Amino acid sequence: MSLVIRRIAVENFRKFRAPVVIEGLTDGLNVVIEPNETGKSTLLEALRAAFFVRFNTRNQLAQSFAPHGDAVGPEVEVTFDVDGAPWSVTKHFLRSASVEISGPQGRAQGEEAEARLNALLGSVRDTSRGGDVATYGALGLLWVAQTEALSVTAPGQIVRDSVTSTLEAEVGSIMGGAAYRRVRDRVEAQYEVYWTPTGQKRGRQADARERLDAAETAAREAADRLAMLERSFSDVEAARARLKIIQREMADNTDAQTRSDLVASLDVARAAAQILSTRRAEQEAVNGKVKALADLRQRHDDATQVRMKADAALTEASERRLGVADTLSAAKQKVVDARTALDVARTERQAARTALAEGEERNRQSRRGLAVQSARQRHADLLKLEEQHSTAKALSDTAIAPKVLTSLEAHDRAVAEAQAVVSAGATRIALSGSANGITIDGEPMALGVRTLDHEVHVRFGAAELQITPPASAASAAEVLASALRKQKAALDDLGVVDLAAARARHEIARDAAADLRTLEARIEAATPADDLLQVTAGSAALKLFVAELGTEEAVGEGELPDIEALTKAVETADSASARAEGAQDSAIEALRRAEKEEAPLATAEARATSDVANAVSALEAIERRPEWTTLTEDLAKAREQAAEASVKVEDAVRDASAHDVAAITRKIELIDARVRTAGETRTRLETDIARLEGTIESEGGLGLADRTAAASEEVEAARLALQRITDEAETLKLLRSTLDAARNETSAKFVGPVAARAKRHIERLLPGCELNFSEDLGLESVIRAGVDESCASLSRGTQEQLAVLTRIAFADMLLEQGKPVSLILDDPLVYSDDARLDTMIEILSEAATRMQVVLLTCRDRAFRHVAGNRIVL
Template sequence: MSLRLRRIALDGFRKFRTPVVLEGLTDGLNIIIEDNETGKSTLLEALRAAFFVRHNTKNQLAQSYAPHGEAIGPRVEVAFEAGGASWSVSKRFLRSAGVELTGPQGRAQGEEAEARLNTLLGAVKDSSRGGDIGSYGALGLLWVAQTEALAVSAPGQIVRDSVTATLEAEVGSIMGGPAYKKVRARVEDQYGAYWTPTGQKKGRQTEARDRLDAAEAASREASQRLATLEKTFTELEAARTKLKVIDREIADETDREARQALVSSLEIARAAVQMLATRRAEHEAASGKVHALEELQRRHVAATDATLTAQQAVDEARDRRRDVGERLAAARLRLADARSALEGARDGRRDARAGLGAGEKLIDKHRRAAANAEARKRHGELLDLERLYREARVVSETAIPAKTVAALEAFERVVAEAGAVVAAGATRIAFSGPTEAILIDGAPITEGERTLTRATKFRFGDAELTVTPPGTAQSADETLAAAKRRLAAALEELDIEDVAAARVRNDAARDAAAEVRTLDARITAVTPADPVIELAAGPEALKLYVSSLGNGGDDPEGELPDMWALTSALESAEDALAKAEGIHESALDGLRRIEEEDAPLATQEAGANSDLVNGRSQIEAIEARPEYATLETDLRPARERAAECAVKLDEAERNATAHDPAAIARKIDVIDARNRTAGETRNKLLTDIARHENTIEIEGGAGLADRAAAACEEVEAARATLERVTMDADTLKLLRETLDEAHNETSARFVGPVAKRAKRHIERLLPGCELAFSEDLALVSVTRGGIAESCESLSRGTQEQLAVLTRIAFADMLLEQGRPVSLVLDDPLVYSDDGRLDAMVEILSDAATRMQVILLTCRDRAFRHVPGNRVTLG
């Protein structure tokens, strides 16, 4: 039964502070490729939380679900299919914790929902603080987080039980049944009374052994004391007998007489040794003289033979070198001609290169002249642009700040408002007709309309009229006057007539600022860098360069050279040089071959000459020695003298052998040692006799025989007890080992099918390998080419690949049992090379035909080509 995830929704779960939904998951291979830190691992952790972590737990793992710094309740919703039916689970942790499971049987909440979910997925309640993936069942093995697949590990107990149930019918055995466990527990209890867990004796065995050891020690002590007493009687009689013998030996005069005779013989032996040394020195002197004469004769003969041989070798080497010398002279002549031609070709190439270089320099001068003319032209444009830039900059700097303009407009608005108030509350009067006789506040009046804002006196001749407008008119008039003063002061400070002039001035400044930017861009455009004249970009660099040019002309002297002709000439010179070099190398190789042929001949001739000179010098040195002149006449009497000395030496050796001083001295020492030992032995025997007599007096009445008999009886009883206890312990040990062997045999019968299924996948990656699984179904080693390799010693990449492949094998076995299975791999195969990665992708694609596979990865390049359903996390 394949488990298929369809939709995952997260809200407030770790880094997902806002709601995130993952949809579009299909039955086969699903690939989610996202960058690092986008939440792929968090997504897998959320799946585990939704299915396996209890909603009401507040352990360390659940506390980690909340986003950092926020006190909210993380929520996860998952829609999935299992057993051909649609299901959905919604969980909320920490705050307002709750769970709701919806399926074919309807909805369930709380503990009932958790129980149904565990039953559906084959999981058990997790009571650990950090999350125990072993309690998650099959999905705990198949949903692999980052780094969990970097080492091959055993499946959890739930998965092992499921696999065992799958294979029971296949292997025909039931491993670990209730009867076995009951018997095994009983045997283990009894075994613990006799043996330690490591198989060492303890408990009843050590107690029985201690009792026997104590009894044997007591028996040995009693028997030893009894035997010691009996031995003391025997040793006393023996000591008295030996004392009598020693007394007779001391009284005997034989050794003293023998010693006197040996002392006389020692004097004679020493004289024979002295004569032997004299004869040996005479023989060595005579033999040395014979050997020296014979050695001189031998050396003369050897030097004469070596001289003749060396002379023949010199003549032969000279004849062979004579033919090689003619060819060597011709080869040297050819090499000299080739060297001359090579030098001429090199001179031609050097001239051609010099001509081409001069042409390039002239062209460079023309280029620099053109670049200088262009720089002068751009310099003139730059000066005009900078003048315009300064003028526009001056105008742009006359801009009035926006706050100041707003203040002027506010002042103008206040003046207008105050004028309106004055107009509304003031008294208006109009005059018509002759007004000469009328005075207003003592001043003549003019014809027309007038507005009165304060008390005003009119005089008509002697009559006087006072007109008083409303009180508000006067205050409004004061407000208007104050506003006009503020406006006039602000305009005067800015040196403008009115607010409209300020607006016109700002418009001009704004246009000038735009012109400044345009001119700045034009200045940048007119002052680019010029690599021909090594001119940097910027106006300052251009002005500095033009000022350094002075007023000289920019037209170079001379016409442009024909670069094609110069280049062709250089190429021809290069070809001629290459040919000359080839001829020179050929001549050099020919000379080298002849020299190599001549070298061993020269070496042979030199060696033969050296041997000839050495032989002649040796002959001269030998013949120059004084003893050489009489060598033949001196050699015969020297040999006769050596023979005579040898005869005398043999006679002296026979005499020295017959009277050996060392042997005589040893005999004298033996007699002295025997006498000294006899005295020491007599003293020791007297001491032993006294000690034995005292021991017999003390131990004689202690009843040692009865005590020895009782100790023997205790030993027999303790030995019988030990034999009985040992038999019981061995029986229990044998029974325990038999149960273990049966258990291991049954386990091995289960491991076989597991290895067979796993090999089907691993064979595609490691052809020809054999797998070894432990009792807990963990892959422990791989055998290739007859060599077993522990999984721990394999590379990290191979371990990761084997971990994924064994999980696929277990997934297939769980599918056979109808367990809910899906494969989720977070950042898989990070240590795989390209070839292994392609093979693993094929295996995963094949597995996706049987179950849903979800790959979470950040490696776009590695999985870009893999066919599958692409899903985006967002």
């Protein structure tokens, strides 16, 4: 049962923004040869979208259908035949998503339409984000997009099931076919009740485990509650006994009497502490006064010593500084003399350099003047050459192309040939004698010979003569007139009177073109670059320079200075300036040494002067203080007061030690804490007793012992149920693995028929080779000359060819089963050589006799000779 695509219409689908319709596809071989970026691959993607992508999906693949940058809804419409019956499907994606399918059973929309498509094409629902071709069924294998056939791959599960169902009768086994799938599905359904796909426990096993865990938890809780009730009886008795002890302790008044005595002692202790603080403050005041007076005396003594040392240092520094004063004065004078000599030398050097610069400038101006004269001469020559160049250019532009001359010659020959024809077939009349009273077509007739190419009327007075030339003369005359018009039009276009004038003009133009090249070379030679004038090569630069030049003239040669003498004068001035700079540097260095020797002496003198002033100032400040005059008496009296204060402090310390405030306070706090703790303990015990009594009252009548026994029985029952369900799950797991092993053993039986069908195609490409298929019906290797070669190690071209041929073999097997089949190849056989390409085209042409084959390619040279229905996008 072949599937034949008849018509495809797409709009707003990737590059197809405007509506595009492809019609005229036939049952056999259809070839689409278009350049890259035309939309061939997009066309195949649109077919896949119409048949296999759900209309209401918004996955990554569906989002890619919309044209880049447009917020529109892609639309695809396909008309096709299945087993001769017409069908059509229309899908809208993303915006206003919809699907409609019509066929022999009528129309359907939405999910019903998707279900009909899946049933018709043998596909299943695709839930992937980017499109899974394995869910497309047979057409997912046979509609091959770009690069999908570059390696040999195994068919999907849907195709394998269809193929194995076809081969069951041949191999005599149900393993791997539809019957096996039914058995396996039943086992798989039961397996999923107990196990996850990764072999983890779930379903009934998980429920049984949860039941056991819940029963064990309930049993533990019942046992815990029973134990707690039993502990509550003993705990309440112990709490009551402790409460009696606490109440007896709180009734004792010993702690209250002790606390009252301690509070009375605390007042005496606080008064003693206050007296001690007062005595210590008085002592600190007296000690401070003694310290201040003693410090004043010590500062006066220190200032006196500092003043004596500063006076001695100042005297020594002054004497040492006077010793270097003469040397410093002489060094300063030497620096002044050296600076004056250097200024004179620099002035003379600057004058010499100025004279040299002026001389060099005059020489440069002289050279520039000569260069300017040369440039003016070259400019004059350039103008003459350009005038000649313009004249030659105008003449060369009048050249006539050889093709035009050939055309004029052809027109001339056509006129000559037409005139010959007219002369050969025309009627001639001759008039001699007197022409008075004779007219021809109403005009006076002249003497001589006249050639007639049309009917004329000649009158002789009252008589009229009608002359009719042959009929061929009129056509010949028309041909001549046409030739003359064409010739005149061609000559008028060129502005010449005849062919000879055109040839003469062409010769003149050709000679002018030769002269033009010579003039261009002369112009280039007359306009070289001039570094002195900073003029680049070329006529434009020379013209610009002369235009901007003005009236600049050269300096006369007799007025040029002697540059050599001026240079020697500059060198002499530079030497004198250098010697003056050296003498100044030497004087400055001597002055720096004298200043370096004098600087520390001046610093020491200034420091000693400052120290003397500071000491005098400090002494004067101390002696101006009011307490200075009576300092000795005040200091002695203050020391006596300090001794008396120390005695008073010692007495206060003894009184305060006898009554310790901190110790008394700690004892009072201890008694308060003991009373507070007893009250809190009593409250807590009363609370615990009430709680325990409430627990006993509420739990005692609930039959906790019976509940504990029942929970233990439930644990045992749940444990037995878990064991039974575990045994069932393990049995199903063993049955499933046994079926898989049996299927693996049997699947090898299907490889033989598949290899036999594929070999008849591959034999034409690789004669004498044997095929080796894997258990999943994928071609693994080929055996040539006894050597087993893996498909992955073959060349890319051979892999692609084998991939196409195995697809044709599977298509034939699916046709035998009545599955809808067609073959679409996008850019196939890109790595094939010419010989294998011809063989593959022959095989595809033969396959097109059994199914529809569509080739999408950009290789015009490789497929232009292929006989088939040509489709243009």
